[in-house]
Amino acid sequence: MGSPDSTTDAAQRPNIVVVLLDDVGFGAASTFGGPVHTPTLDRLAARGLRYNRFHTTAICSPTRAALLTGRDAHATGVGTVLNSAFDHPAYKGVLRAETATVARHLRDAGYSTACIGKWHLAPTWESSQVGPFTRWPTGQGFDHFYGFLGGETHQFEPTLYEGTRPVHRPERDDYHLTEDLVDRSVDWVRMQRSTTPERPFFLYLATGATHAPLHVPPGWRERYAGAFDQGWDAVREETAQRQRDGEVTPPDAALTPRPEEIPAWADLSDDERTVAVRMMEVYAGFLEHTDTQLGRLVDELEASGQFENTLFCYVVGDNGSSAEGGPAGALSYMGTLQGLPEPTALRMAALDRIGTADSYAQYPAGWAWAMTAPFQWMKQVASHLGGTRNPMVLSWPDRISGAGEWRRQFGHVNDLAPTFLEIAGVTAPETVDGVPQLPFDGSSMTATFAAADAPEYHRQQLFEVNGHRAIYRDGWLAAAHHGGVPWTVGMPGTPRDFADDVWELYDLDADFSQSADVAAEHPELLTELRELFDAEATRLGILPLQDARVARTKMPRLVEGRTSFTFYPGMVGLPEGQAPRLLGRSWHVAARLEVSGAVRGVVATIGGRAAGWSLWVDEERHPVVTYRTFEVDRVELRGEPLAAGEHLVEVVFDYQGPGFARPAELTLVVDGAEAGRGRLRATPPAIFSIDETFDIGCTTGSPVGDHPVSFAFEGGRILRVDLELDG
Missing domain, CATH: 2.60.120.200 (Jelly Rolls)
Known part of the structure; x- marks a missing residue:
């Protein structure tokens, strides 16, 4: 059982707040050079630190598993998004007992713990009212859960649970899920302060925003009218320049080219542009609305005197931006993902519905690409930084010096759990409930709190989703794209031979944006890194490689065999x-x-x-x-x-x-x-x-x-x- 180290003063242990947004690319938020105003992120960055080489797994459930356990997602059993889980130990979508969560360790050490928002770590056969509830938040170390279990939900009319019980959203005309989640977070923080002020708390707030469907209250949808008329090619160039000017990226960071699968803005018809602009305006309003609501939680911490001793970790996306709307976007994207296209005329007739409760929209893939500037690709593509690099801001006024500074060390979402335990003075136990625990794959990043030139703390990392794969070591990245496009979810994919994939090599210390393949210049190093990938993949039990888009196996069903x-x-x-x-x-x-x-x-x-x-x-x-x-x-x-x-x-x-x-x-x-x-x-x-x-x-x-x-x-x-x- 985890417990505070003897040298830790219980009264001084910090509160920990983790905010995780959904489907936000590196180049979306204004704090990191993007076109969407993010005032709360700006505010926290001004009092904390901005990390521009922080990474996720490229897709939802694995990022959440890695964040909460400190392990590689494959080691937890969640190597793919739960909706694509199949019968393989690394991809089954069932959190392993050998990888207990940081919430469990902190709760055992005296923290109050709450998960509010999106979970997406409970397999569907364990997500009904017959249980078991082992892999629900309350079975994974959280005292309190309010939110939704799946990968997405309707933002105006969500599917909600409190604890392990289905509940209905509050009945008010102006309801929106993000506002509700922040309300609940504020209420929970106030309750902790009122009843057990001597206890620190751990709050994991994971919004449904900005995952599809794009839903935002009236007024927010109109804030960006005309802001994107120039199209995704131009917006991406503008973002890259702001990033260079604002030291988000080095001055010589190259802007990577548009994938051939995404059309040029100039090649769209007038109606296609009109629809695409409207969808991006709605998305931008959705992201700004989300960030603004989070400001109310910061307000509460400040007003109650808790902000100074709270580590506030704001991760801007669980992966890169989502291209799941396809090249044209969609008014109801779950239909287009399954091969039921929408005529442009239909979208034109429904412009005013986009973003309302009577839509289920997602913007076109071109905007997803623009929002990952300056990198290649986007969500699902673990071989390229557009899928895996996300902004992060850390604030802790009591302990972090150098407010407003940049931190440029390589980091990964699995570094957060070891970091939280270290600042809480908690040693991870060797066993939990009698089960021996796997060692962390992540490393504490606390050395960066005080020093911009702190040594690299995370020197090696494997990435793999849907067969897209990469291995990072000491500034070098070897990567192999496994074909296909990231907007065909929901239907079986096309089998591809892994031997046909082309491995690329990037010197990320000299090439921030992964723009120049230097495999031909360093064949020996590429061979060495490919061998390292195989060694790590063997350790994690993912060889022979699998593609979750293709690897369909029968999974448990409560109604199996019944008619x-x-x-x-x-x-x-x-x-x-x-x-x-x-x-x-x-x-x-x-x-x-x-x-x-x-x-x-x-x-x-x-x-x-x-x-x-x-x-x-x-x-x-x-x-x-x-x-x-x-x-x-x-x-x-x-x-x-x-x-x-x-x-x-x-x-x-x-x-x-x-x-x-x-x-x-x-x-x-x-x-x-x-x-x-x-x-x-x-x-x-x-x-x-x-x-x-x-x-x-x-x-x-x-x-x-x-x-x-x-x-x-x-x-x-x-x-x-x-x-x-x-x-």
Whole structure:
């Protein structure tokens, strides 16, 4: 069990706050030369230190695993994003007991601990109300959890949990998730100060922003009107120049070229540019809104006198910016990721919807590339710095000198856990719950707090995601891109032979932006680094190499082998991946209802605003079934008002297969009589959503139907809901 070192004065142990943003590239925030105003980051940087050679893993879940455990993500069992986990020890998406979190060590040493926001470290088969809750935040060392479990969520109508219980978001018209998460953080910090002021606290605040969907309150969407009319090529050049002028990068840092897979701004049509500009304006407002809300947490720490003795660690992105909107961007990006394109005319007609609750947008890949200036590539591409280098700011007025200075040592997200333990005076235990612990892969960075010229503390690091891979050692980076583009998530990828990948070599001490491949000049060094990669990959157990875009294996499912189900009220929060498989097949729902008054509410639903279906009763007692296929189609059927008494309401879904995304016929039947029939032109090929759930008696996330959030069933009872799957 971790405990404070005897030399540590408990009353002087610092509070630790970690803020982790989502999907923000190196060249987005103004603090690091980007076009988006980040006042809170500026404020912290002025009183702390800016790190310009800090790295993540290039993708979400692995970065979070590395941050919280201090180990290489593969060593924790989370070598890929949980949505792509497969049956391999390094990629299973199950945190290993041998890699306990820093939250566990700090809690054992007397810290109060809270995780607020995004988790994305619990496998879906452990994310329902039947548990187990071992890999939920409260099973990983956090006293308190409020947030969401999956990779993304609707920012206006999120899927939320408190502890291990699904909860509904506060019912107010101006709700936004980022504001809610900061409210909760402030409330939790105040509670600690009120009840146990002698105890230090560890707060891990991981926003859903700025991951898609791009959602921002009114007013913020308009702040950047006209700011990006010049297009991504020009914005990227402007950012690179500001970075040079502001010492974010060396004066001679080269601006790397645009990948051929991304179109030049000049080659877009006028309408394509109009849509792309609007999406970038929304993204910029989203990022500024997020950063501004975080300022309220800083305000609280300052007002309460806790800021001076708080290590505030602000990591600007868990990877590079996301290109998952594809070359054109998307009004509903989960559909385009699955091969259901949106015509430009449709996007033009929906310009005012982008950023609102009635959209699920992501900006075009060209903006993702621009936001990683000056580096190559973006999120998912672990071979290049556009995927792995993220800004970081550290503030701790009591202990950090040189306010406003730069720190240029190579660092990695797995350095944070050892750093936190050192400043807390806590020695990592050799065993936790009787399980021997693996050593840290990261190293403490505390030497940099006092000295800009402190020695390099992290001299070697492996990177690997989706077969893209690199090895860093003492200023040199050997890298191999494994092909493909980072906007084809959700469908099986194309197998590629690892032997065909071309290894490149970069001297990062002389070439900040990884712009000049010097493999031909140093063949022996490249061979040596490739051998080092193989040695590290062997140590981490990832050979032979795997590509998570291709390596599909059967993972645990709670409903495996079943085609007949009966559900009752209270069955809520079942992840889509663990619910009955409703795509690519026919099915039949039969809901037995008892109506006693002014009945209304959700009977059964899966998915959310972007895609899914819902059986519900409207305010006038009409039974309704709504089915959404992203921006492709929407069918809604409505029956006659339900009188008092018992009723059988059925939904018949006749899939026109075989194959993916085929049309379907939807029928609503009430008490044996057909009440409505409609045809869907297409259906989702793989998933409705990442984070929405299957619910009986309410909706726990964004609603499929046009009704209030949650919309619990009332004015009667749901006796049971039977579901039969075809084949």
